[in-house]
Amino acid sequence: MQDYQSILNDIYNKLSKKEDKGTVASYIPELKHVDRNAFGIHLQVIGDKTYGAGQYAEKFSIQSISKVLTLAKAISIEGHNLWERVDVEPSGNPFNYLSLLEQENGIPRNPLINTGALVIADILVSQLENPKQDFLNFVRQLANDDSINYNEKVAKSEKETGYRNYAGANLLKSFGNLKNDVDEVLDFYFHQCSIEMTCEQLTKTLYVFANKGACMLEKVHLKKSQTKRINAIMLTCGFYDEAGEFAFEVGLPGKSGVGGGIVALLPKEFVISVWSPGLNAKGNSKLGMQALEIFTTKTNLSIF
Amino acid sequence: MQDYQSILNDIYNKLSKKEDKGTVASYIPELKHVDRNAFGIHLQVIGDKTYGAGQYAEKFSIQSISKVLTLAKAISIEGHNLWERVDVEPSGNPFNYLSLLEQENGIPRNPLINTGALVIADILVSQLENPKQDFLNFVRQLANDDSINYNEKVAKSEKETGYRNYAGANLLKSFGNLKNDVDEVLDFYFHQCSIEMTCEQLTKTLYVFANKGACMLEKVHLKKSQTKRINAIMLTCGFYDEAGEFAFEVGLPGKSGVGGGIVALLPKEFVISVWSPGLNAKGNSKLGMQALEIFTTKTNLSIF
Amino acid sequence: MQDYQSILNDIYNKLSKKEDKGTVASYIPELKHVDRNAFGIHLQVIGDKTYGAGQYAEKFSIQSISKVLTLAKAISIEGHNLWERVDVEPSGNPFNYLSLLEQENGIPRNPLINTGALVIADILVSQLENPKQDFLNFVRQLANDDSINYNEKVAKSEKETGYRNYAGANLLKSFGNLKNDVDEVLDFYFHQCSIEMTCEQLTKTLYVFANKGACMLEKVHLKKSQTKRINAIMLTCGFYDEAGEFAFEVGLPGKSGVGGGIVALLPKEFVISVWSPGLNAKGNSKLGMQALEIFTTKTNLSIF
Amino acid sequence: MQDYQSILNDIYNKLSKKEDKGTVASYIPELKHVDRNAFGIHLQVIGDKTYGAGQYAEKFSIQSISKVLTLAKAISIEGHNLWERVDVEPSGNPFNYLSLLEQENGIPRNPLINTGALVIADILVSQLENPKQDFLNFVRQLANDDSINYNEKVAKSEKETGYRNYAGANLLKSFGNLKNDVDEVLDFYFHQCSIEMTCEQLTKTLYVFANKGACMLEKVHLKKSQTKRINAIMLTCGFYDEAGEFAFEVGLPGKSGVGGGIVALLPKEFVISVWSPGLNAKGNSKLGMQALEIFTTKTNLSIF
Structure with a gap:
């Protein structure tokens, strides 16, 4: 049994101190007003508990997610x-x-x-x-x-x-x-x-893709085969020209947005969301990418 | 001394009988209403006479010209x-x-x-x-x-x-x-x-580029060096991806439009306009291209 | 518990009767001599039994695999x-x-x-x-x-x-x-x-990637993290410009070769090889792709 | 009547003093041994005299010419x-x-x-x-x-x-x-x-293209229509991705080589060769391009 809360706390403590937080997207003027030091992370284990650290209850723009x-x-x-x-x-x-x-x-x-x-x-x-x-x-x-x-x-x-x-x-x-x-x-x-969500809302929203098509309170049912295919597309295409890198370093289906949010999931196991507004050169959240690398390394969980 | 009128007549007689006149541009709906059998040609010798054959006094859409x-x-x-x-x-x-x-x-x-x-x-x-x-x-x-x-x-x-x-x-x-x-x-x-001109108006309009920057009645003066450069651009870029082919087969600076017009010129010598609405695969007037090839072959006039 | 032998038999029976078997690669002259009707499939469950159908013991050129x-x-x-x-x-x-x-x-x-x-x-x-x-x-x-x-x-x-x-x-x-x-x-x-293998040899060779870096008789050890990364690369890049399609339809890391072989695996679960020399337009074995689609649909096994 | 010798002398005096002579090509190791300060220019008027300045009698590698x-x-x-x-x-x-x-x-x-x-x-x-x-x-x-x-x-x-x-x-x-x-x-x-020529030999060699297909001593005859077409190709394609620029600034058919040579011609009028080994960013002789710009500006000769 993994101590998820400790892992999320460690990630938060380590990354929120980093000097180089990437660059906040400027091409949508309204997005520039965000707090560039914000960092939130939230984990939902399928059929089990949730865990959070940092500003996981603060809203941000989900953009491409x-x-x-x-x-x-x-x-x-x-x-x-x-x-x-x-x-x-x-x-x-x-x-x-x-x-x-x-x-x-x-x-x-x-x-x-x-x-x-x-x-x-x-x-x-x-x-x-x-x-x-x-x-x-x-x-x-x-x-x-x-x-x-x-x-x-x-x-x-x-x-x-x-x-x-x-x-x-x-x-x-x-x-x-x-x-x-x-x-x-x-x-x-x-x-x-322009939809806004917190990390917590985002993990809940994506629950359906990790749970064979059934959302949390079963208000929506997608076909299992369809969620599998959407997961495949997230893995191969979810991070623009860094998709291969993400599959290679993290090994989970996921999707990023220029608002600094990333959501990823392991089918039947969990959904995880991170938010940090600074982006790397490829347009994905800089600390968000690092957070997910640390999480999968520490928990040893990936589809591969 | 060349007998220009005979040459234009020959071109008109030969080409207006051709079965394959190309395809009238359809992407601008309003252009489709044109008479696809129309064919006009007009020549203006610098400082000298003008010659015409066919529908050289009929208006058409000059488009990219x-x-x-x-x-x-x-x-x-x-x-x-x-x-x-x-x-x-x-x-x-x-x-x-x-x-x-x-x-x-x-x-x-x-x-x-x-x-x-x-x-x-x-x-x-x-x-x-x-x-x-x-x-x-x-x-x-x-x-x-x-x-x-x-x-x-x-x-x-x-x-x-x-x-x-x-x-x-x-x-x-x-x-x-x-x-x-x-x-x-x-x-x-x-x-x-959307400007409309006849072949005759078109040769007059381009006169300035063949006449070192002075238009017919000297209402407008361009710098000689500027007309030379515009001529150079017409030669290298005037026919999209058929520019090399036109330089190769015709050897004159010129410009085409999807309305089926083509204008070309030999500096200090002449300006010539052709119009036939059917286009070849590259979007240039099919018969227009042929007309200019015949004209330069018969007159042995080109910049090369 | 799945009846793997029946599934492989069904796949063999269904596909070996197909008229359209694709086109045998001709750009390597020596490869043209192969029997274009050959079809073999072989499955190795990790830490458990093996199953085969058709010409799974016949050698073929593994090429890009x-x-x-x-x-x-x-x-x-x-x-x-x-x-x-x-x-x-x-x-x-x-x-x-x-x-x-x-x-x-x-x-x-x-x-x-x-x-x-x-x-x-x-x-x-x-x-x-x-x-x-x-x-x-x-x-x-x-x-x-x-x-x-x-x-x-x-x-x-x-x-x-x-x-x-x-x-x-x-x-x-x-x-x-x-x-x-x-x-x-x-x-x-x-x-x-030019290496030649049977389907059976191929599943054994790839065992290491599905078994966290340990090969069958533990003669070779790769680092677990390295096999995970190679699996990620196979998923995102293993089928040229049909990689997304394969992830979408099959959902397993794998690799194809123009000799008509395909190998795919589910980490910790199984390795499967198919061979049929006819290729589809993208250069992947036509029946091989279909075989793996049927297999993952029937067994409901995929990384997604 | 133009005083060509004075013009060539002026060009030589002005350009040979320039500090920035471009960069000698290094990708063919043997070409690096050249004297980077060399500058030669040679002019042959069709059916008339020749003129030269600088190292116009020194051999260089004609390369792409x-x-x-x-x-x-x-x-x-x-x-x-x-x-x-x-x-x-x-x-x-x-x-x-x-x-x-x-x-x-x-x-x-x-x-x-x-x-x-x-x-x-x-x-x-x-x-x-x-x-x-x-x-x-x-x-x-x-x-x-x-x-x-x-x-x-x-x-x-x-x-x-x-x-x-x-x-x-x-x-x-x-x-x-x-x-x-x-x-x-x-x-x-x-x-x-690897053929080597002096500027003088180069102007003689290209004479045929400016003289309607007849070389100097009429040892070789090309068809007039063929030399016209080669001239057209030189104009549109002779300077790689600087072809448009050369037509625009110089206005003559020509060809450059990474050995630092350039030859250009005005049909029926003249052939001119320049050599200076330093290249600009596009791989054409830096001073050579400038020399021809000055020459056509001073003489007011171009095909446009």
Whole structure:
């Protein structure tokens, strides 16, 4: 039996003292106002207790982590048809994502890069009656927590400066791989990225992927085979061009966001979330990556 | 002394009978309504007579040929500073133009590809008091013809479907290489492309580049060194990824547009315009390219 | 308790009757002589029994599967230093592997693409006293089987026609990422690829990666952390540009070869090998991929 | 009437005093022994006098300038068939030349990049009875000078270190676009590059391209249409990714070599050669480029 609380405390004590905390994302102006010294970590053992250290109850912007949630919703609606419009291969290069899209005729490499997530957003805009409200309800049910919400300021901030996402959406549209109006899809996308959660809410939300498709209070059921596939995509594509490195050093399916959050999980065993706003050169939380390396080394838990 | 009229007649007779006239551009819906059998050719000898055959007095959409005219206007205002924001190298690949832009940090390869022309449009939007009207006046002065005008229907049609240009403009903006509002620059750009001219008006408009910077009635003077450089750019970049082929087969500076127009010139000697709406696989007028090959072969005139 | 023998029999019966068996690799002339109807499958449960069906005792050319074995040997010698010369990220595109190498300054994306494996071969040529013999001994110890051998005809055949590998090795050399003579490294590489095994020998050889670093008769010990990392690389990079698809559909670390062999494993649980010489469009065994999909679906075993 | 001698003297006096002379190529070890302060310039007016300044009678390695000469010989043998194996479009990017070749299925962009020149070399190896001797004779006839020769030391030096050319030749071979043995083609190629000439010999050798296909003493006749096309290729492709810049700043067809030589010409008017071993960042002679800019500015002569 592992003493998880001690391990989380050790990680918190060691990392929160580090001088080099990485660089807070500046391309979404509204995100710059965050406390760059914040560090939180939260662990949920499947069917058992939870543990936390640091600012694990403080809200942050989940950003790209939301892509896993929109993917889950879209798969539950569309099933296998979805894969005609987006691939499941790692992209390897974050800076070239538009180039790859152009060279591959408008089919994004996977649903966890921006253009892939835009296709998923397009599907939800088509299929949901009230896209933004319905998706938010889905997330709240996963977490069993109705206090989860969009941050309108962050959504607005990204709308005003998200030129690269406008470029990506228009490029998808030029290839016929966006069915709805560009502005409508981007409005949905900027909102999904603006969702705020604490580490604790995040582990609860992702519980369903580690628990064979059943969320904590069983409000939502995903098919077991679908959660397995989403886990596979998180492992191969969850960290942009650092996906191989994360699989290599940590060995868990997971997803990061430029808000500094990372969530990872071991199927049937646990879900863990970390938050520290400073990013490394690849755009993943610097201390968050280190925290998960330490955690899997100390506990000797990984899928490999 | 060459019998130019006979040569133009021969070209017209030979080519207008051809079965395979290429494919009329369909991506701008409004352009599809053109008569695909139209064929016009017009020649202006510098300081001498003019010659024409076929529908050389019929208006067509000059589209990308306008890029030479915005470039001339921008150079006359900005001088060498302009080259900090756009390069002068051939691009080689039309389909990858956004990829190249991404890989080269937002500096377009040259001012005659779409993204390069968008940077030039951005400069004119910044520098001209009434951008659209002032630029139209410049073109009218070059041609000494106030009947030249924008086609609002064509501009509107491209605005509604020009997703790839929206993508390019937003990508430029994300690199900081577009100073004005994306929509404002695109509005200017779609208008410049919508200008309509006859072959005759087109040869007159380009007269300035073959005549060391002086237009027909000397309403406009460009610097001789600037027209030489624009000629060089036309030769190396005027035909997308068929630029080398055109230099090789025709050997004249020139520019094509998806409306099916081509204009080419031999400095100090002549300007020639052709129009036939069907395009080849590279997006250049199929019969237009052939017409110019025949013309330079028969007259034995080229810069090489 | 699963009835593994029935499952293997079912897979054999179902797949060996399939009309479309894919295309036997033709680029190594000597490989073309294989029986294209052959199909073998073999399973080794860790610390327990083995099961087989079809031609599981017939030898075939392991080709790229050897890259996992050279990597294991090189890591056991070089440790972490190795990662300065080769990355651990998926490549995404098999056809562009030289392009990627050129664009990334001579550092191959991962050790399981050809140029990455050439760097690993270069390390072994530097570090082993008798490279070819010493490496063969290492493989024999892993499998506890001294009958495993190189096929000189296959090695010679690839030497005569492996222009792309010559190109890759020379490109590495031009970047200074190959220390030994190009021909010497390629000779080693063509030999490692020519190793012949049966499915049974292959499962035994890979046992060490599923058994925390200890091979069957404990002749060889790898560090547990190193086998975990090699498993991670197999999952993210083991199937060229079908790696994501394999993780998605099968969910096991594994490696394929153009000889038609595939090996995959579930840590602490089992190792499984399949062989069918016909390949799919991505260069992986067509029936082999299907066999593993059926196996993991029926047994409900995967890392996710 | 221009005073050419004064202009050449001015250029020599101005440039030979410059501190920043660029960097002598180091990748061919044998080329490093050159006097980096050397500067020569030579002008031949068609059907008229010659002029020289500086070390215009000193031999240097012509390197890539030889590609124009092998192209001329190959065209004279093969005619238009040659263009099935190599394109005529500018490449834009020197560092990616292997990537472009891979992405364009083994058809080099043009005959003046390395892989294009290797295809031309392959044609000559196939068509000439004694390839090296026959080609040398052709060059000697063009120049009317039997003292022109290969430098065996330079050829050997490049053979020992030309890994990138080995990579390119093998990549061509893998696409089936090299008919002869890789080593045989490279031996020819390294020899053609090793030819030594003075500026004076170089202007004489290129005379044929400015004189409608007739060399000085009419020992060799090329078709006029073929010299026009070679001139077009020199203009669009003669300076790697600085081709557009050279057309823009100088406005003449020309070709550079890493030995520091540049030759350029104005059809029917003149041929000019410059030599200064220091290169700029693009691999073209730094002072040589400046010399030609000054020359065309002062004389006001260019094709545009």
